[in-house]
Amino acid sequence: MRIKRLGVVAIAIAAVGALTLSGCSGASNDAGTAGGGIITTNGNEPQMPLIPTNTTEVGGGKIITSIFAGLVSYSATGEIENEVAQSIESDDATTWTVTLNDGWKFTNDEAVTAQSFVDAWNYGALYDNAQSTSYFFDNIVGYSDVQNTMDDPTGAVDEDGNVLQVGDPLAESMSGLTVIDDTTFTVELAAAEADYPLRLGYTAFSPLPTVAYEDMAAFGENPIGNGPYELASEGAWQHDVQIDLVTNPDYAGVRTPANDGLNIIFFASQDGAYAAVQGGDLDVLDAVPDSAFATYKTDFPDSNVNDPAAIFQAFNMPYYLEHWSGEEGELRRAAISMAIDRAEITDVIFQGTRTPATDFTSPVIDGYSDSLEGSEVLDYNPEEAVAKWAEADAISPYTGTFDIAYNSDGGHQAWVDAVVNSVKNTLGIEAVGKPYPTFAAALDDRSAGTLTGATRAGWQADYPSMYNFLAPLYQTGAGSNYEGYSSEEFDGLLKEGAAASSVDDATAKYVAAQEVLLKDLPTIPLWYSNVTAVWNADTVSNVEFGWDSVPLYHEITKN
Secondary structure, three states, X not given: OHHXXXXXXXXXXXXXXXXXXXXXXXXXXXXXXXXXXXEEEEEOOOOOOOOHHHOOOHHHHHHHHHHOOOOEEEOOOOOEEEOOEEEEEOOOOOEEEEEEOOOOEOOOOOEOOHHHHHHHHHHHHOHHHOOOOHHHHOOEOOHHHHOOEEEOOOOOEOOOOOEOEEEOOXXXXXXXXXXXXXXXXXXXXXXXXXXHHHHOOOHHHOOOOHHHHXXXXXXXHOOOOOOOEEEOOOOOEEOOOEEEEEEOOOOOOOOOOOOOEEEEEEEOOHHHHHHHHHOOOOOEEOOOOHHHOOOHHHHOOOOEEEEEEEEEEEEEOOOOOOOOOHHHHHHHHHHHHHOOOHHHHHHHOOOOOEEEOOOOOOOXXXXXXXXXXXXXXXXXXXXXXXXXXXXXXXXXXXOOOEEEEEEOOOOOHHHHHHHHHHHHHHHOOOEEEEEEOOHHHHHHHHHHOOOOOEEEEEEEOOOOOHHHHHHHHHOOOOOOOOOOOOOHHHHHHHHHHHHOOOHHHHHHHHHHHHHHHHHHOOEEEEEEEEEEEEEOOXXXXXXXXXXXXXXXXXXXXXX
């Protein structure tokens, strides 16, 4: 999910379906009585079979969330609520005891037990299974054993001449997971993590029935879950068209549906989906297209939303480039940041569908702050920007052009042009956007350390925690720390936060860690992406969106 996070905008508006507007009502859409009926909504063709540990993109994620229930789920504001878990407890934030509620079943009547979770997590972590969310289990004792690799015995090499790696697990399961009985298991972490339960609502931690392991690929086509919805029938997933879900009558969690099911339609474009809502052929659209930013509030005066979500956008400056490290680099990063008029860009380019950043997380995350010490570096301040740039020039005169790399297939050119113009006009230097044809092409240069300037970056939270916004991106050696930032002070505060005895104490450490980032600026925060959505007020009511921008489908009622 590390890479997906950076491509979130492109993914959200990906044109993967072939459905035409005239075919939008392919599934049953009976209005029924108040509270009943099938809700029609937009989606994207899932990238992979519907397996919780191998689904990291938006299209598959909203389906997985609907058909599986984990230990906990998230409220609209990102607070955890017990689902299958009765309790998740620890005395030291290192060894956690999970106790399940009795009576939960998968839709094939198999009981949901402690083993259902432990087997699913071990499957997700094992290197040979190549699950895209395997790293989510990397803090469990024994993870390194199931992820062990060796040189390919055939001597095969990659394009750079490095010997390819193949799986060589030292164990088939993680020693940190222990089943006590049908309703109890323990999780031993390699390092303390005070807010560990917060991450357990992410779909990668879902349980699986035993039938899944007989043929995982086939299971992914017709998954059997334990969530509020289930597939309407075998073959309900019509690839590139839609998927039909109906309510699970045996579901016993906190997300009891107020409707009869979901018809998730895979549109060829967001513009087509928007037209469908206008035409009464779609109930809910969770992402307004760029073309409608200026009109959606008048088109849907009583049924629209534009609120911050757990998505952070920025751009990074590699430390390996001349002028961008040490004291000189610190001054230049601050100058660049203060040369950007975030408020104007979010108003003009995004029509108010973005919120200028004041920290490195999101306003929907507990611990978010708009008053961090040092946050004035995020304010538009041309005079101070010029002064800091001059201080840097006194150390070493700047040469060359400042550029920002971006993928041109993701709708980024307008804001990149606005940012580089703001920098150019303020600092009087040459500044340009550097387009790449695809996100993958841009990422290749980033991974190889061959960028010539800045690169766009961002993060969509996996779970509602400050730690999830900080550790994967800025911790020394972290998987998504592509630009190689390293700070002993930041790393130390992050570790102290993880080991704190309470979430409040942990938050205080994470706040302090962000204040280190504001001084070093390994990334230049820009804005938070909002959930900007509309719905048909004539056909549905009770439409609310979660902290992660996904509609709370179970609450929606048919008029």
